[in-house]
Amino acid sequence: MTALRLEALRWLGRIACMWLLTASTLPAFAQNDFYTGRNPSAEKSINWVQCISVSSPTYCSSISGSVVVKFSAPGMTQARALCWQQPTNADPGSWGHDVVVAPAITLDAQGNGSFPFYADQFPNGPIIVRIQAKGDGNKQDLCQLQLFNRGGVVWDQGLPIAPPAAAQGMKLTFADDFKSPLSINSNGIGATYQSHKTGGGDFSGYPFSDNRGEMNPFSQIGNFLRIHASKNASGKSSTGLISSAHEDGTGIFVKAPCYLECRFLAQSAPGTWPAFWLLTDGCLSKDKSVSSEGCDELDVIEAYGGMGQHNPNFANYQVNSHFWNQPKPEWSVKGADGKAHYKNHGDIPMMDLGSRSSWSTTFHTYGIKITETDTTYYLDNIEVLRHPSGKLSRSQAFWFLINYAIGGASGWHIDLERYGNQSDMWVDYVRVYKGF
Numbered sequence: 001m002t003a004l005r006l007e008a009l010r011w012l013g014r015i016a017c018m019w020l021l022t023a024s025t026l027p028a029f030a031q032n033d034f035y036t037g038r039n040p041s042a043e044k045s046i047n048w049v050q051c052i053s054v055s056s057p058t059y060c061s062s063i064s065g066s067v068v069v070k071f072s073a074p075g076m077t078q079a080r081a082l083c084w085q086q087p088t089n090a091d092p093g094s095w096g097h098d099v100v101v102a103p104a105i106t107l108d109a110q111g112n113g114s115f116p117f118y119a120d121q122f123p124n125g126p127i128i129v130r131i132q133a134k135g136d137g138n139k140q141d142l143c144q145l146q147l148f149n150r151g152g153v154v155w156d157q158g159l160p161i162a163p164p165a166a167a168q169g170m171k172l173t174f175a176d177d178f179k180s181p182l183s184i185n186s187n188g189i190g191a192t193y194q195s196h197k198t199g200g201g202d203f204s205g206y207p208f209s210d211n212r213g214e215m216n217p218f219s220q221i222g223n224f225l226r227i228h229a230s231k232n233a234s235g236k237s238s239t240g241l242i243s244s245a246h247e248d249g250t251g252i253f254v255k256a257p258c259y260l261e262c263r264f265l266a267q268s269a270p271g272t273w274p275a276f277w278l279l280t281d282g283c284l285s286k287d288k289s290v291s292s293e294g295c296d297e298l299d300v301i302e303a304y305g306g307m308g309q310h311n312p313n314f315a316n317y318q319v320n321s322h323f324w325n326q327p328k329p330e331w332s333v334k335g336a337d338g339k340a341h342y343k344n345h346g347d348i349p350m351m352d353l354g355s356r357s358s359w360s361t362t363f364h365t366y367g368i369k370i371t372e373t374d375t376t377y378y379l380d381n382i383e384v385l386r387h388p389s390g391k392l393s394r395s396q397a398f399w400f401l402i403n404y405a406i407g408g409a410s411g412w413h414i415d416l417e418r419y420g421n422q423s424d425m426w427v428d429y430v431r432v433y434k435g436f
Contacts, residue, residue, distance in 0.1 A: 034080065034132050035140055035307070037315030037358055038351045045138055048308030050418055051075055051111070052133050052143035059419050060228070062221075064151040066118050069129065073141065074111040076133035080104060081115055083129045084362035085122055086155035095355035095380075096155070096362060101129070124152040125222050126265050126426040128360060142307055144267050144360060146424050148221055156363070158223055159429050164381050166369045167259040170433035174244075174252050177429040178225040182218055186210040188246030197401060198245040199283050205271065205407025205414050206231065209238035217404075218242075224426045227404040229272075231421040240425075241403035245284055253281065253397040256389065257435030260400055261367035261378070262300070263428040268315075268360035271414030272305030273405040274425050276366050280396035283324070294325035296392045300377060301366040303359045310413040315358045319346045319377045323390050331388050342387035346377070354380045363428055370398070371435070402427060 035043055056070040057063055073079055081102040091097045099122075102115035117129060129145040159177045163170070176192070188194030195210040195218075202208055206229050211218050217240035219226045229239035244252035254260070266274035282295030299320040304312035321344040323329060331341040351358060367378035372394050377385040404425035407414040416423055 034134060035142060036351075038356075043313075046307075047137055047139045048311075048313075049075075049139050049141055050308070050415070052131055052141045053418055054131070054143065054145050057145075057147065060146050060422050060424055062148040062150050063117075063119050064149065065120060066116060068114055069117050069131070069145065070112075070114045071131060071143070072110065072112045073107060073133040076107060076111055076135040076139070076141065078104070078134040079107055079113050079132065081117075081129055081131045083117070083122055083127060084357060086153050095357075096123075097355075098357065098361070107133075119147075119149045120151050120153075122149060122152050123156075124149055124154045125157055125224060126363075126424070127152075128265070128267065130361070143418070144269065146267050150222075157428055159431065163433065164259065164261060164365075164367060164378075166367060166376065166378055166381065167433040170257070170259055170435045173254060173432050173434045175429065175431035177223060178220055178427065179223050182211070182220055182225065184211055184218065184242060186212075187248070188243065188251060189248050191246075192252070193242040193244060194246050194251070195241060196243065197241060197403075198243050198247060198251075198399070199279075203409045204239055204241075204273070204403070204405035205409065205412060206237040206239040206405075208241040208403065208405075224428055227402075227425040227427065229404055229406045229416075229423045229425075231416070237406070237421075239404050239406050241401060241405075243399065243401045245279075245281075245399035249284065251399055252432065253399050254432050254434050255397045256370040256372055256394055258398065259367060259369045259433040259435075260300070260398070260431070261365055262400075262402055262430040263363055263365040264402070264425060265363045265428075266303065266305075266360060266404065266425040267419075267423045268303075268305035268307075268358070269416055269419060269423055270306035270308075270311050271407040271412060271416060272423055273303065273408070273412070274359070274403070275302045275405065276300045276400070276402050276430075277302075278368065278398045278400050280392050280398055282392060282396055284399070294323065294392060295396070296390045297322040297324060298368060298370070298375065298393070298398075300368045301359070305360070306413065306415070316350050317348050317359055319348060319385050320344065321375060321387065321390065323392070326391070329388065329390060343385065344387055346385040348377075348379060348384045350379055353384070354382055363426075400430065400432070402430060
């Protein structure tokens, strides 16, 4: 037997010993027992509990280099952690990929655990480390630790050089990648944005606030706009909305044919409700009511956070076309067969499209194209819904809104307690194209 073969056998023996040691010390469970968002029917039986609490690093804080994540999950027996990663030599797919950064975290008798997180191996900027825990009786918890990575790999951030495919042949009329100081005030006059929905209607459980005072929800870190939702010790809360229309009727407007898109990342937690949407100028009446002619509302994305009882348990997102104060379009009325020709609403199965990741896993781009014939919604340049354009969509000008609502004014469930009553939406850019 040659020396080379002897050395090979020694290595095989070492590997076998390591495998036996690992097999004896790791919890006996299948990784796919954890919630993935990809099997709704199987995951309906999960008994969701909020038990994970991270003690270090602080929620919504900045990190760099190597950090140790410390947490507790009382009553749980198994835990793991994941984070989205940019393309690597081992996995060069352009979408990036999910990485299990800690596949089997040892928990002590009190449920305490920790794991190292090597931030330099992950994207620069906003990231979400997802900690999952599992216990007896099909109990599970999912804690989303929002962090800002000051190091890491700069990847897929900022305005792309090329226009999206849906905007080919159109002219870029507005773009903001939030590298310059945010231009915003309470009425929008003399600024780029207004910090309230023009025409009235504050629909968030945490009120939309302006950029003045201690509850200012807006800041810019790196090349991103941060919309910070929070509630202080006295119970006062705030969150943020930016509107391209101003109280005096000025602002950023565009008429069909046009294309608009926004790229962002937000946290899924009970009450979080990030959105990018458009309104026609019929919603901009001076008396803060919808005009008698009506108006169109096109919700490019409405995402609903939170797992467990009283929560949506929804890893995907919704698109909606509303035609306020108008008869339903003929194409949306169900015929004798019980079906409409087109849908003006869609639950978008983003866990099955493109990168196969949720709106709270990594950044995504949400777009919409309106022409005189069709209104088409996009996720990361993938068409997800199409219907004939509404009458007012074809004739009135649009303005856009980006907001991080927390709960609804009608009393949607909010529970950000374990996150220190705070949560972030990070906006990378927004851009508007006009056709000819």
